[in-house]
Amino acid sequence: MTTWKQALREGAVSGSIAALLSSAWLAWAGHRRGHAAAPVNAVSHWFFGDRALHRDEPSVLYTLGGYLTHHSASIFWGVLHAKLWGVQHKQRLPAIAGAAAASGIACFVDYQLTPKRLTPGFEHRLAKPELANVYVFFAVGLAIGTQLMRRR
DSSP: OOHHHHHHHHHHHHHHHHHHHHHHHHHHHHHTOOTTHHHHHHHEEEEHHHHHHHHOOOOOIIIIIHHHHHHHHHHHHHHHHHHHHHGGGGHHHHHHHHHHHHHHHHIIIIISOGEEEEEEOOGGGGGHHHHHHHHHHHHHHHHHHHHHHTOO
């Protein structure tokens, strides 16, 4: 059984990698639509309301706020993944399956169980295929982080 200390350490690593990869995708998808910062800015709607959903340009307030919110949520999911998946993730295939499952659960929670005021926000700036890829890159980041921690 994975201890909370181990899960926190692994979740910080895998969640951070997941945040970086999914944020890079968000920026690229936003760039393709003409505003690279817009999907990341939208995440800051947790704090700044609807005006964050319509902010196109990069800013410390919206972009950094959105990224830090996304990064924190990613670490949360990374810790849960590490704790619940536990020792099963030490082999490559179960690690990938666990990361995909965690990402799918995160998506379901984000859009089916979470109040609209606390959804990620980037769904307002992306089409559904782009939105799906956010969670694909998130899963890839979790899997990479899990494998990196496995080697320790």
